[in-house]
Amino acid sequence: MTLAASVLDTGCLIVHGPDRPGIVAAVTALIARHEGNIVSLDQYSDDADGGAFFQRVVFHRPDFAAAIPELEADLDATLGAFGLEWRLTDQSTPKRMAVLASRSDHCLLELLWRHRRGELPVAIPMVISNHSTTAESVRSFGIPFFHVPSHGPDKTEAETALLRLLVGNVDFVVLARYMQILSDDFLERLGVPIINIHHSFLPAFIGAAPYRKAKERGVKLIGATSHYVTPELDEGPIIEQDVARVTHAMTAADLQARGAYVEREVLSRAVQWHAEDRVIRHGNHTIVF
Amino acid sequence: MTLAASVLDTGCLIVHGPDRPGIVAAVTALIARHEGNIVSLDQYSDDADGGAFFQRVVFHRPDFAAAIPELEADLDATLGAFGLEWRLTDQSTPKRMAVLASRSDHCLLELLWRHRRGELPVAIPMVISNHSTTAESVRSFGIPFFHVPSHGPDKTEAETALLRLLVGNVDFVVLARYMQILSDDFLERLGVPIINIHHSFLPAFIGAAPYRKAKERGVKLIGATSHYVTPELDEGPIIEQDVARVTHAMTAADLQARGAYVEREVLSRAVQWHAEDRVIRHGNHTIVF
Amino acid sequence: MTLAASVLDTGCLIVHGPDRPGIVAAVTALIARHEGNIVSLDQYSDDADGGAFFQRVVFHRPDFAAAIPELEADLDATLGAFGLEWRLTDQSTPKRMAVLASRSDHCLLELLWRHRRGELPVAIPMVISNHSTTAESVRSFGIPFFHVPSHGPDKTEAETALLRLLVGNVDFVVLARYMQILSDDFLERLGVPIINIHHSFLPAFIGAAPYRKAKERGVKLIGATSHYVTPELDEGPIIEQDVARVTHAMTAADLQARGAYVEREVLSRAVQWHAEDRVIRHGNHTIVF
Amino acid sequence: MTLAASVLDTGCLIVHGPDRPGIVAAVTALIARHEGNIVSLDQYSDDADGGAFFQRVVFHRPDFAAAIPELEADLDATLGAFGLEWRLTDQSTPKRMAVLASRSDHCLLELLWRHRRGELPVAIPMVISNHSTTAESVRSFGIPFFHVPSHGPDKTEAETALLRLLVGNVDFVVLARYMQILSDDFLERLGVPIINIHHSFLPAFIGAAPYRKAKERGVKLIGATSHYVTPELDEGPIIEQDVARVTHAMTAADLQARGAYVEREVLSRAVQWHAEDRVIRHGNHTIVF
Known part of the structure; x- marks a missing residue:
């Protein structure tokens, strides 16, 4: 089925926390260095000046499941520096x-x-x-x-x-x-x-x-x-x-x-x-x- | 203008009160015997069994203004028998x-x-x-x-x-x-x-x-x-x-x-x-x- | 069930043909003299001056099925005089x-x-x-x-x-x-x-x-x-x-x-x-x- | 006025061309190194496998007008490598x-x-x-x-x-x-x-x-x-x-x-x-x- 195919090797990353310059760049760079290709990206900040930041990135990465541990370690390190919370899910797992x-x-x-x-x-x-x-x-x-x-x-x-x-x-x-x-x-x-x-x-x-x-x-x-x-x-x-x-x-x-x-x-x-x-x-x- | 033309010699009759069989027939017969031609008719009863009845009839009648007194007298007599309230307006009077x-x-x-x-x-x-x-x-x-x-x-x-x-x-x-x-x-x-x-x-x-x-x-x-x-x-x-x-x-x-x-x-x-x-x-x- | 109850002894009359003054009055008087109580009435004329007329009347009449032959005979006589076509259905017959x-x-x-x-x-x-x-x-x-x-x-x-x-x-x-x-x-x-x-x-x-x-x-x-x-x-x-x-x-x-x-x-x-x-x-x- | 205030020192970058991994990261890194703070980001690829890529980024950058020449030079160099076309507008210029x-x-x-x-x-x-x-x-x-x-x-x-x-x-x-x-x-x-x-x-x-x-x-x-x-x-x-x-x-x-x-x-x-x-x-x- 089309839908099933579209979620194979696909991850969804949710990020939220205090807004600061450079978050989007840091997140997209992280995905790029783990060989992920961004399928969709949404982001929102509820106040340009010191508000809360929210982001959802769906990305495709061959052999995604195997890459999860490395991704998670990198997310911990990278987003921790920004004081952000995150959640990574495997879209092929309903x-x-x-x-x-x-x-x-x-x-x-x-x-x-x-x-x-x-x-x-x-x-x-x-x-x-x-x-x-x-x-x-x-x-x-x-x-x-x-x-x-x-x-x-x-x-x-x-x-x-x-x-x-x-x-x-x-x-x-x-x-x-x-x-x-x-x-x-x-x-x-x-x-x-x-x-x-x-x-x-x-x-x-x-x-x-x-x-x-x-x-x-x-x-x-x-x-x-x-x-x-x-x-x-x-x-x-x-x-x-x-x-x-x-x-x-x-x-x-x-x-x-x-x-x-x-x-x-x-x-x-x-x-x-x-x-x-x-x-x-x-x-x-x-x-x- | 089209709108203005459409309301010349046009009356609007609003009727409401207790629902009883025969109201619609009585109202439409009244309009017919005063040479009115019904343009639109809406009616509603909020309970088929003893509810309140509402009706709006728009009708065209040559020389409508002159006919109003006779219409009103007939409405008083006819609808009074049903215990209904009514209101007749001349649509050409904004x-x-x-x-x-x-x-x-x-x-x-x-x-x-x-x-x-x-x-x-x-x-x-x-x-x-x-x-x-x-x-x-x-x-x-x-x-x-x-x-x-x-x-x-x-x-x-x-x-x-x-x-x-x-x-x-x-x-x-x-x-x-x-x-x-x-x-x-x-x-x-x-x-x-x-x-x-x-x-x-x-x-x-x-x-x-x-x-x-x-x-x-x-x-x-x-x-x-x-x-x-x-x-x-x-x-x-x-x-x-x-x-x-x-x-x-x-x-x-x-x-x-x-x-x-x-x-x-x-x-x-x-x-x-x-x-x-x-x-x-x-x-x-x-x-x- | 509510729906079923609401269509018991209920008829639906569809009328269409050339528009002429007095049709609505004639139809509603006909229903009244057969002891029908109008539940809803819609009518439309596609041209006030010599257009086609359409009407749908739903009415309640105790023992409706038994009254159909008389209703149909009256409809033939009354609406024939106006050159109208009509169709009467029993709403309790799906x-x-x-x-x-x-x-x-x-x-x-x-x-x-x-x-x-x-x-x-x-x-x-x-x-x-x-x-x-x-x-x-x-x-x-x-x-x-x-x-x-x-x-x-x-x-x-x-x-x-x-x-x-x-x-x-x-x-x-x-x-x-x-x-x-x-x-x-x-x-x-x-x-x-x-x-x-x-x-x-x-x-x-x-x-x-x-x-x-x-x-x-x-x-x-x-x-x-x-x-x-x-x-x-x-x-x-x-x-x-x-x-x-x-x-x-x-x-x-x-x-x-x-x-x-x-x-x-x-x-x-x-x-x-x-x-x-x-x-x-x-x-x-x-x-x- | 609120609207006017919201577009001061704000740029809008439109990017489109052949989709390839790493574009979003490259664009957002570019904006970050020019001290821009992303206000909104939308992107779309019409085919995950070799389609066309489209992106719109709105970003805030103090003294934006003065930074345009450097931004444009960097965009030329960075996006040229991806074979992308781009357009940068100053949102405060209607x-x-x-x-x-x-x-x-x-x-x-x-x-x-x-x-x-x-x-x-x-x-x-x-x-x-x-x-x-x-x-x-x-x-x-x-x-x-x-x-x-x-x-x-x-x-x-x-x-x-x-x-x-x-x-x-x-x-x-x-x-x-x-x-x-x-x-x-x-x-x-x-x-x-x-x-x-x-x-x-x-x-x-x-x-x-x-x-x-x-x-x-x-x-x-x-x-x-x-x-x-x-x-x-x-x-x-x-x-x-x-x-x-x-x-x-x-x-x-x-x-x-x-x-x-x-x-x-x-x-x-x-x-x-x-x-x-x-x-x-x-x-x-x-x-x-």
């Missing part, structure tokens, strides 16, 4: 993504279907749901499905079961309309990024029932927001948002049906960008290259 | 619109320019600003400009001056980035609809400095909202909204510059729809036909 | 839709999935493909799949097999990226409307390989067009179109991958509108209510 | 732009108005029109207006008058709905880039009366395209395109009125990008950074 879902299947199936088309560079070791309704659909994609019910106000048991399945097995988790709030303790013990899709244009309509609230306020556009999960509900760094036009004639149920298409699109983009190391978190913001 | 502005000229000039192109079916007897910076631009369109300064926390004097200019002379008022909050007393004494443009996608970022707040929250779209003014700040019925895509690389000033184009577009649409009697207020909602 | 596909599954699966969600008011008695690759996916939706290969330049055998499956069993046919050109003879013998999705913004890039041509021309947007099939290739009446933004950095393969999402969205809308009797053909145009 | 217009004022006034807001980094030494209708509007912006009539089929006299005004005085020319076709001879003697706005989504509806053709074809979106002018009518490299949704109910005149807003937006973006050295021509394509 991130392992778990999907948590509930009854709704639109976001879940969209991710599985894009994955099958080769458009999401991830491995999907498991889908977990608190309902069993989508089990058959998921398994028809050849992906393991686990049912972890979540009854009553005490989520400890469910979260323990989730952690047993997830920890060590995944690099990030996607909440594809998973309608349960996860505890701070869960987030901490999971220890990998979680991407959520919220069914409104945040910060409008935080919390439950955003389509009903949208109908009540009489908005002319509805939206969806994909963001990283933090302990503050619906307050994490936003990765992507989009909207769709609605009219006075649409009921809250109509808004929900229309919004489903925005949700699946917004979540898919956010997941793809995260999987491709295009998203850098900085405080409560994201840099999306 | 509504009188005042524009209140401040230093920013983008919304103000867009309205004046669209008016000169014949795209806004209104008369503009005056523009009022609390700054004199746009006086020359406004007058180059052949429109009177009045400067009503607004100093200090006490707005009584300024509002009195505004009322003296406006009352009796205008059918509605547009706040084209007029950065002053109007008192409840002013709204009541003015007695005509006021349309505002808010520089965010409401209900996100209510109040002052929405672009700064948008930058802080890290949203990926910015927006603008045009709504009728009510005593509750930024809470009035929404007429129109739209958004534009932004990136992490844009400063709050960049958002403001980009947003200006959304504002002028959203406000222009809202003003045009209001001027064409396309907007019906219903509680805190609008029906836009 | 149209029977066949889908013809090829190797690509994105448009096909989108239609099946929306149908399963209850968003497409159709019955799908069969999917036919000239490849067997999607058989399993289709059957997992509980829908019959038939494989009709199409080898060599002579399509007579394949078209005969298609007609044997389709004629009498379907009300319209959707070409969901079916890459075969159908003969004039086939279109005539099939005798029901065919909806196609073309992977460009028509009339740009008619014929084969539109994404390659789009790349060569260097366009900044790609598009998709859904239209009724006529003997002239890609020249039939357009139902819906949409576009997506692309950049210089995207290859023709990237355009194709991105365009797939526009195609499935545009085709889905066109199919839904056709299924809901919202589309009226008029010469080489469509009125979409 | 390009000189002439606008050619006709009767329509929407594109013309939009450019003048954005320029006055400080959003277009250009100087506008003149507006030329073959009609005098916009003279007063143009001069109210403090910009010289010249009337060059264009009667009859022989354009030689008019083109000679245009060349006398333009040659030597401008860096590029914008056709803001200038409805005259310019001769090949004119293009050659002018010798600077010309940006046109065409009122359709090219390559659909090439040539005259695109809105009428769009109405006849029954499209559901109309568009506008800004492109560099070449001897082949409407075939030059596309810089930007956009579209707007239309309906069956709109006349060709309505399409034209709606399209005017797409035209002014698309042309403004194209002009801004050209003025900021973001557009690189490559054959009949553009790279837009």
Whole structure:
């Protein structure tokens, strides 16, 4: 497949830290002296005068895997002098993504279907749901499905079961309309990024029932927001948002049906960008290259 | 001009009230028996079972002005039987619109320019600003400009001056980035609809400095909202909204510059729809036909 | 389900012909005297002075099916006097839709999935493909799949097999990226409307390989067009179109991958509108209510 | 003003030619050794294996103007070794732009108005029109207006008058709905880039009366395209395109009125990008950074 071929022997280097003259030159020289050929380069500084610097470089290097140790040693030495942090990934190694879902299947199936088309560079070791309704659909994609019910106000048991399945097995988790709030303790013990899709244009309509609230306020556009999960509900760094036009004639149920298409699109983009190391978190913001 | 020709001898009838079978037939029969030919007809019921009914009919009738008294008498009799309210306007009589502005000229000039192109079916007897910076631009369109300064926390004097200019002379008022909050007393004494443009996608970022707040929250779209003014700040019925895509690389000033184009577009649409009697207020909602 | 409930005892009346005063009144009076309650009404005249008139009325009438004969007799008498053509459908009877596909599954699966969600008011008695690759996916939706290969330049055998499956069993046919050109003879013998999705913004890039041509021309947007099939290739009446933004950095393969999402969205809308009797053909145009 | 401040002591380097490993490192090292601090960097290669390479680097360098000779000498030596072409511009020196217009004022006034807001980094030494209708509007912006009539089929006299005004005085020319076709001879003697706005989504509806053709074809979106002018009518490299949704109910005149807003937006973006050295021509394509 084209996509697979394009990531062979390809590295992605993320650099961030205090901006100083000469960083770009130092990074590109480093890649050049390790025989890398730059495929794409993005950089951003949030303030020309003493701001934070962010860079993403994708480069091709024959026999990349073998070169990693030398590259890493050089990066440590070179970027350490600038006080920068960095992260080097092998683009031919897909991130392992778990999907948590509930009854709704639109976001879940969209991710599985894009994955099958080769458009999401991830491995999907498991889908977990608190309902069993989508089990058959998921398994028809050849992906393991686990049912972890979540009854009553005490989520400890469910979260323990989730952690047993997830920890060590995944690099990030996607909440594809998973309608349960996860505890701070869960987030901490999971220890990998979680991407959520919220069914409104945040910060409008935080919390439950955003389509009903949208109908009540009489908005002319509805939206969806994909963001990283933090302990503050619906307050994490936003990765992507989009909207769709609605009219006075649409009921809250109509808004929900229309919004489903925005949700699946917004979540898919956010997941793809995260999987491709295009998203850098900085405080409560994201840099999306 | 084409637009002017199209509204000669043309009436617009707005009907609303409790939904009951037979309303559409009664209204269209009434128009037919007064020799009107229906040009467009929109109708909406917010609940098939006992909801509220809304209808807008535009019809052509030779010598329309002369027929108004008879039409009104018939409407009273016919629609009274259904318990409906109605409003009949002569489309060849443009509504009188005042524009209140401040230093920013983008919304103000867009309205004046669209008016000169014949795209806004209104008369503009005056523009009022609390700054004199746009006086020359406004007058180059052949429109009177009045400067009503607004100093200090006490707005009584300024509002009195505004009322003296406006009352009796205008059918509605547009706040084209007029950065002053109007008192409840002013709204009541003015007695005509006021349309505002808010520089965010409401209900996100209510109040002052929405672009700064948008930058802080890290949203990926910015927006603008045009709504009728009510005593509750930024809470009035929404007429129109739209958004534009932004990136992490844009400063709050960049958002403001980009947003200006959304504002002028959203406000222009809202003003045009209001001027064409396309907007019906219903509680805190609008029906836009 | 909500959708199903909303079409019980609901009729849809399509009227078109020469415009004359009084048509709307006559139609709405007719519906009223048969105890119908109008749910929605759209009308359009392409020229106020002697043009063509089009109307779509959806109305609720208890025990609708039993009332059809009387309604039809009245329609014949009433609308015949105006020289109008009309069509009355029972909204609780879904149209029977066949889908013809090829190797690509994105448009096909989108239609099946929306149908399963209850968003497409159709019955799908069969999917036919000239490849067997999607058989399993289709059957997992509980829908019959038939494989009709199409080898060599002579399509007579394949078209005969298609007609044997389709004629009498379907009300319209959707070409969901079916890459075969159908003969004039086939279109005539099939005798029901065919909806196609073309992977460009028509009339740009008619014929084969539109994404390659789009790349060569260097366009900044790609598009998709859904239209009724006529003997002239890609020249039939357009139902819906949409576009997506692309950049210089995207290859023709990237355009194709991105365009797939526009195609499935545009085709889905066109199919839904056709299924809901919202589309009226008029010469080489469509009125979409 | 913010914009003006941001371009002080700022250079923009455009590099293009055959792709080879090490170019980015060489360019960024060069900038670093001349004490430049990179503000933004974009690069693109149209084929990882032996394609063409394009780069745009904006950098800040105290006392930039004084450093230009040394920079240019180094660029010659360094990039010559790679077989690359380059262009270095001082961002504090705005390009000189002439606008050619006709009767329509929407594109013309939009450019003048954005320029006055400080959003277009250009100087506008003149507006030329073959009609005098916009003279007063143009001069109210403090910009010289010249009337060059264009009667009859022989354009030689008019083109000679245009060349006398333009040659030597401008860096590029914008056709803001200038409805005259310019001769090949004119293009050659002018010798600077010309940006046109065409009122359709090219390559659909090439040539005259695109809105009428769009109405006849029954499209559901109309568009506008800004492109560099070449001897082949409407075939030059596309810089930007956009579209707007239309309906069956709109006349060709309505399409034209709606399209005017797409035209002014698309042309403004194209002009801004050209003025900021973001557009690189490559054959009949553009790279837009």
